[in-house]
Amino acid sequence: MRRTRKLIPVALMALAVAACAPSTGAGVTPETKAAEPLPGPSLDANFSLDALVAAAKKEGSLVVYDSSGDIEEVAKAFTAKYGIAMEGVKSDTPQTAEKMTREHAADNVTIDAAMYEDGGVLVGQLIPQGVARTWVPADLKDQIPAENHSPLLALSKATIFAYNTRLSPGGCPVKNVWDLTEPEWSGKLVMQDPLGKPTVLSFFTQLDAHGNQALEQAYQAKYGKALETRERSAAYEWIKRISGNKPVLTGSDEDISGAIGAPSATDKKIGFMSISKFRNNEDKGYAQSACEGMQPFVGFSYPKYVAIAAKSRHPNAAKLYVHFIMTEEGVRHEIGEGGVSGNGTVKPLVTPPGLSDWKSQLFHTDPKGLLGDLQNRQTVSDFWRLNHG
Template sequence: MRPTKKIVTVAALLSLAACAPSTGGQAGTLNAEAEPLPSASVDAAFDLNALVEAAKKEGSLLVYDSSGDIEEVAKAFTAKYGIAMEGVKSDTPQTAEKMTREHAADNVTIDAAMYEDGGVLMGQLIPQGIVRTWVPADLQDQILPEDRNPLRALSKATVFAYNTKLSPGGCPVGNIWDLTESDWSGKVVMQDPLGKPTVLSFLTQLDSHGNQALEQAYQAKYGEPLKTEEKSAAYEWIKRLAANEPVLTGSDEDTSGAVGAPAATDRKIGFMSISKFRNNEDKGYTQATCEGMEPFAGFSYPKYVAIAAKSKHPNAAKLYVHFIMTEEGVKHEIGEGGISGNSTVKPLVAPAGLSDWKGQLFHTDPRSLVADLQNRQIMSDFWRLNHR
């Protein structure tokens, strides 16, 4: 007997995306161009005190996040409002899958979530009505219009980092093409792109708006224009990097340990989240961003916050969104470096070697995140083909 099809899961949608051509959409596939999202909701008669009282009556809150920092956010939220909040660290794909299934079963436990994978959020979860965007009315003027739907809680960064103890004179590489040379074979440590959506998105974004910078960096290093049989400079760099035997890890923590731990004796370049710079203080690591690296020292990406459409604690979820959009809430997420989605919240610290967020980083274009999702399988296959 054929089972009844109740829901198209995130995994199934990713499979559809894998079948889609990179140049456009087909029936039954994700479109390369993002469809307009449902409007973000803003309560016309917003009253923060009334929201707090309504949230207290609901009694509890569950929020998922890809960062363990959510546990500190939860402690601060509970201390401030007296509402029991649980923060759970969960990889974005697993969070999206769980929220999709809970929505279909009308058995929602996750009230809100933080999403680093903007493609899944904008291409699947919001259009399907699984989650929704709510913007605090009293903070609306502090949030740029382009950051309101979906609501960007903050931006984070992944950077090329080195061990300052082993290289006291500064980063031993000054050009991104250096990482493709034999001198660095087996000495670049990074999360496997196939398991890290933000890194995979970075690779696809390089092809969409990073080719000129890559070509200029190649010219600066080798003194001649890049010649390639690949579709672009981005694909050529990705191919060379993958073939240069990078060491792939399952977490940024493992990458940080391989690069900056006190016991490290071999110089390596790590590609890791700036959040791992906390290890310098917590564990005695010696690591810093490759400052001055051309054409950029890493990439920034947005992290969004959304509420489950069928949340059983909708007011508590709204109060959490309000909290994370203030310095009091977001400081636990940007403690080691990051940019709040609230324009009035200033960066708390400058990560070692990353003094110019705007100038040193390649910046993810949110308008391309749905296209990233569609092209994800194409890039995954290309990486698999070239990684030894």
């Protein structure tokens, strides 16, 4: 059974980031680490999958943390295939980062591997500080594009603008992201609180890094004039207007999905939610679709990385898990409602309604900007808090 997520308080998120500094590394910051090269992925020179399976079976078990409840299905499939007891634990990314850092410092590691939606914390803190490491299966190396190696990209998911097809049979009632800043949509955008959702904060910082031109063009298309702003960029102007237009903030995508697509919904709203919630169309009779044609994007894609705890007590089982999640057999449980594997030979399994072209319809995370996401997170958090408050 998939459990709904709980909102991470702002203080906890801040604690998670702060806690990632090791006890012996006082004064270490993302900025000071920026000049140091990120440790590259490790590969086993004489890799043998059979030998890895045998070694993993001797270790007997492993624990993997993930922000998605889908990890429970992955665990069942892994155990069924290899006869190794795997526990999949659903945990928000900031909590996972904090727990792994504390376990590493105490030499009492219980988490063997983790799936990370927060690439900034992974490349800016956990890997440089030796808490986690990337391992690439040698037999899959050529199937995984080089840009996905460090850190190892397991899959990409997406958060999209969605609407109720029963209430709006003619299509999505918003055609442009700037529409959502208008008074008529005040209080009608439902989304997770960015202060508790690292992927949304990273979306904001990535927008500022390489999405301003698209936002300016969308503004011109809607209003017939160039955007004028006193903010630092078009991205910050859009964030300001969105945050000030009374969005309804929730603690879970499940809550967003219910508000948008449930059979009992009577008010037209727009949801900014994970594509994984399209499962509710079949499971619960919801009427949801992505806002196809929305300019300049329907939503954003975000990476989910996989890393092994540096002091894992079951290192071979952890490696075997990484190998498993990088194959269709393993990742299918994570991309069953939509998503793209980091293995280029694995084709998408499902196309969510309204999202027919993953590449062109979405705003995409630039993996080269992950460290910048971490460095600029507090700035964009404060900006959101100021304008939403």
